Amino acid sequence: MNVLACVKRVPATAGRIRLVEGDREIDTRYLGFTVSPHEECAVEEAVRLVEANGGSATVLTLGPEESVDQLRSAVAVGAQRAVHLATDGREWDPGATAGAIADAVRADRDAGMSYDLLLFGNEAADTGDYQVPVRVAHALGLPCVTGIKQLSVDDGRATAKREASGGWEVFDVPLPAVVAVREGINLPRFASVPGRLRARKAAIDRREPAWPGNALDMVRLVVPGGEDKRVEMLGQGPEAAPAAASIIRNLGLVP
Amino acid sequence: MTVLVFVEHEDGAIAEASLEAATLARRLAGDDVQAVAMGGDHAGETGLGPITLHVADDERLAGGYAPAAWGRAVADVAGRVGAAVVMAPGTDRGNEVAAYVAAFLGQPMAANCTDVRPADPLEVTRVRWGGSLLEEATLRGSPAVITVSPHAVGVERAPGAASVATFRPPLQDDDLRVRVTAKEQPPAGKVSLGEARVVVGGGRGMGGADGFQVLEELAGLLGGAVGCSRAVTSAGWRPHTDQIGQTGARIAPDLYIACGISGAIQHIVGCKAAKRIMTVNTDPEAPILAQSDWAIVGDARAVVAALVAELRSGA
Numbered sequence: 001m002n003v004l005a006c007v008k009r010v011p012a013t014a015g016r017i018r019l020v021e022g023d024r025e026i027d028t029r030y031l032g033f034t035v036s037p038h039e040e041c042a043v044e045e046a047v048r049l050v051e052a053n054g055g056s057a058t059v060l061t062l063g064p065e066e067s068v069d070q071l072r073s074a075v076a077v078g079a080q081r082a083v084h085l086a087t088d089g090r091e092w093d094p095g096a097t098a099g100a101i102a103d104a105v106r107a108d109r110d111a112g113m114s115y116d117l118l119l120f121g122n123e124a125a126d127t128g129d130y131q132v133p134v135r136v137a138h139a140l141g142l143p144c145v146t147g148i149k150q151l152s153v154d155d156g157r158a159t160a161k162r163e164a165s166g167g168w169e170v171f172d173v174p175l176p177a178v179v180a181v182r183e184g185i186n187l188p189r190f191a192s193v194p195g196r197l198r199a200r201k202a203a204i205d206r207r208e209p210a211w212p213g214n215a216l217d218m219v220r221l222v223v224p225g226g227e228d229k230r231v232e233m234l235g236q237g238p239e240a241a242p243a244a245a246s247i248i249r250n251l252g253l254v255p
Numbered sequence: 256m257t258v259l260v261f262v263e264h265e266d267g268a269i270a271e272a273s274l275e276a277a278t279l280a281r282r283l284a285g286d287d288v289q290a291v292a293m294g295g296d297h298a299g300e301t302g303l304g305p306i307t308l309h310v311a312d313d314e315r316l317a318g319g320y321a322p323a324a325w326g327r328a329v330a331d332v333a334g335r336v337g338a339a340v341v342m343a344p345g346t347d348r349g350n351e352v353a354a355y356v357a358a359f360l361g362q363p364m365a366a367n368c369t370d371v372r373p374a375d376p377l378e379v380t381r382v383r384w385g386g387s388l389l390e391e392a393t394l395r396g397s398p399a400v401i402t403v404s405p406h407a408v409g410v411e412r413a414p415g416a417a418s419v420a421t422f423r424p425p426l427q428d429d430d431l432r433v434r435v436t437a438k439e440q441p442p443a444g445k446v447s448l449g450e451a452r453v454v455v456g457g458g459r460g461m462g463g464a465d466g467f468q469v470l471e472e473l474a475g476l477l478g479g480a481v482g483c484s485r486a487v488t489s490a491g492w493r494p495h496t497d498q499i500g501q502t503g504a505r506i507a508p509d510l511y512i513a514c515g516i517s518g519a520i521q522h523i524v525g526c527k528a529a530k531r532i533m534t535v536n537t538d539p540e541a542p543i544l545a546q547s548d549w550a551i552v553g554d555a556r557a558v559v560a561a562l563v564a565e566l567r568s569g570a
Contacts, residue, residue: 014519015542017388026388037485037502095363123366125501126383127390130345130366130402134322134354143432144322147347149495161439162347163496166447168439169320174432183502184488184495215363215395222380222389228545231534237553238561244533245565247549248477251531253453253510254566255478 001055001116001153001175003046006101007035007074009067010126016223023220035070037183038121044188045181046119047078049153056080058108058115062100064089068204076191076199083108083205093214094127098135100209105140107207117158120180122147129216137178145171146180256373258284259291259338259398261329261352262303267296272344274302274410276403280342281413283371290417291332293325297419304413309336312421320348321434326355328424333360338398340377345402357400364400365392369407382407385501385524406507406528446480448497448504453479453512456499456526457487460515460536460555464492469559470514476566482506484516500525514555518543535559 011026012034018027035043046057058081059074061067071082085100092100105115118140120133130146137144150161150168158173162182173179191199234240234247248254258280262273269277269292280288281304291309293316301308311328315321329352333341341356343349345367357364365379369389372378376395382404383390394401441447448454455474457467467481474481482499483492499506501521511529515536516522523546526532534547535555544550551558 013384013387014521017384017520093363095357125385128367128383128385129364130350131354131357131364134351135358138355138358141429143429145433146322146351164347164438165449166441166445169435170437170439171433172436177433184498187489187491216365217393217395219378219391219393221383222391224387224389229532229548231544231547231550233539234549234551236551238557240551240553241558241561241565244549244551244558244562247533248510248566251510253477 001049001053002058002113003049003055003117003119004058004060004105004115005039005042005046005074005079005119006060007039007043007070007121008061008124008126009033009063009070010035010124019221019223023222024218026221033066033069036121036123036125038123038181040188041183041185042119042121042181043074043077043079044186045151046117048186049117051078053153055116058083058113060101060104061085062092062097062209063087071204072199072202073191075202076195077189078195081205082202083207085207085209087211090211091214091218092211093216094129094131095135095215096212098132098139099212101132102136102139103209104207105136114176116175117153118142118176118178120178122180122182133178133180142176142178143173144178144180145173148179148181149184151179151181151185256284256287256339257336258288258340258342259329259333259336260288261341261343261349262290262292263344263346263348264292264295264297269301269303270344271410272346272349272403272405274412275405275408276342276344276349277303278411279371279403279408281411283340283373289336291329293328297417299416300414301417302410302412303417305415306417308417308419310419310421311424313423313426315426315431319435321431322348322351323355323433324424324426324430325352326359327426327430330356330359331424332422333398341398341400343402345404350402353400353402360398362396362398362400363394364402365394366402367404368401369404371401385521386527387520387524405505446478448480448482448499448506451480451506452509453477454482454499454506454508454529455479455512455514456482456484456516457514457555458484458516459486459490461487461492462556466556467493469556469563472563473512473559476563479508484522485519513543513547514559516543517541518546
């Protein structure tokens with residue numbers, strides 16, 4: 001089977017986020033770049049499905065020139081093909097992004113590469129738009145499931161599960177299909193040394209889609225402020241347990 | 256300007272996140288708000304007030320959640336009432352149904368908004384990075400589709416019964432290709448992270464999978480649930496279903512007890528809706544202290560063991 005996994009380059013944030021002047025971008029001077037944990041899992045799932053069923057795993061991204069780094073990281077963990085939808089660095093809104101991905105999938109189909117499964121992360125780490133997979137599915141006339149944390153494929157159908165109120169909802173999906181996955185669907189592998197060497201030399205299928213304009217336009221970013229609380233120190237080590245216990249009792253939380 | 260709100264419900268009881276969306280809708284459009292729900296008996300007080308509540312009544316919808324079909328039904332009502340804005344809660348289903356509405360209508364969507372202001376184009380504030388950053392944006396569309404970030408808007412229940420208008424949505428065969436075909440219930444007696452009044456979270460500072468035993472004991476005493484940080488699931492100490500954070504569960508308990516968790520920004524966004532946070536950490540400079548109401552400096556295993564003993568002693 002042929003599986004496509006879509007990823008997005010984002011800064012690797014950990015501590016407090018700082019903005020550059022103009023408040024339209026994150027200050028990335030001291031940050032590396034990565035993809036969302038959901039997307040790492042999408043790539044891993046694509047590679048595992050191809051290992052089990054044959055075929056090929058393709059990784060695709062839409063983004064600036066530097067996004068090739070994220071494609072190579074996916075090749076290093078087992079993707080065979082890499083497609084770069086190159087932009088000039090401006091942000092594409094989710095509608096524009098979905099349109100370009102759907103066009104790329106159609107172009108691949110016309111060139112003889114049809115995908116059985118299009119995998120996405122459930123939402124991008126940065127913009128959290130929650131809609132690109134659904135829009136791509138709609139554009140291509142494919143069924144779609146989102147929020148998936150378990151996936152099995154058998155005989156042209158997929159069984160997909162997502163968490164709901166502590167239990168699971170089970171979906172039965174005919175292939176080809178779009179599946180948006182969440183972290184936890186697998187534990188992604190680390191790149192091997194041969195994988196990294198292969199990635200460095202991998203051919204990147206570079207395309208330049210035309211930007212159709214945005215309907216959702218960022219004006220500026222804001223770091224939410226004033227959230228630090230004044231923490232009351234209860235003490236050091238086990239001796240502080242009685243103070244903690246009395247707080248919990250006073251909150252009425254001991255049944 | 257008519258605003259149409261998609262509301263989720265359980266046996267007719269409107270879900271909290273949907274009431275939040277309805278509250279934001281009234282702030283935007285005053286009385287010019289209508290709602291749409293999939294089935295259910297909505298007689299009496301709903302919290303939505305005396306508005307028109309469109310209820311999809313179709314046996315094809317009765318067989319379990321079908322995302323595209325629900326989206327088709329909402330898009331149908333949006334067209335019939337001439338909605339300028341379609342709103343939905345920023346829940347799993349709300350975001351998914353809204354995405355279908357936007358795709359079917361060829362309109363833009365802004366997910367997880369915390370505020371929306373009337374202007375042309377519409378001005379929204381929405382969460383980025385799971386909530387560690389906000390974005391002010393404009394949304395050019397009619398209808399513009401918006402989902403409302405959970406816990407961002409305080410619910411104002413509107414009194415009065417809704418006027419129910421049932422309708423049969425124009426479903427297409429493809430809309431029913433994907434639906435919930437089975438449900439697996441959580442193990443009996445297990446409190447889910449999302450619903451627990453007390454959550455006890457463990458991080459790398461618990462030292463290993465066995466370090467969570469004492470957290471289970473504490474959670475058991477308080478009728479709560481155990482959660483963990485991403486470092487813990489990545490290390491394989493706990494299943495991913497226990498993970499709290501941007502790519503795991505969002506929790507909103509009365510008390511979150513964070514043990515051996517330093518508090519990466521991705522973890523904080525998953526627990527900051529907790530009413531109170533108590534932290535146990537060896538590092539008094541750990542970022543989670545800035546989000547905490549109370550802190551104990553020390554080894555989490557030893558401190559929690561002492562806390563369990565203290566609570567058991569009933570002093």
